[in-house]
Amino acid sequence: MVDDIKNVGDAISLSVVIGATMDVLPSIALVLTVIWTGMRIVEGSYKFYKWTKASRD
Secondary structure, eight states: OHHHHHHHHHHHHHHHHHHHHTTOSOHHHHHHHHHHHHHHHHHHHHHHHHHHHHHHO
């Protein structure tokens, strides 16, 4: 369920990026999208770190 919500958020984020670059959406939407994408990158990096640390043990 949580992954489904994240996937929907990612799809919305991509749509916002495309819309913002075409000057369809206001810049606040672009800022929120950058924040969301940053959060997802940090989350993915943390999971990758945990995975590599577990494989070394």
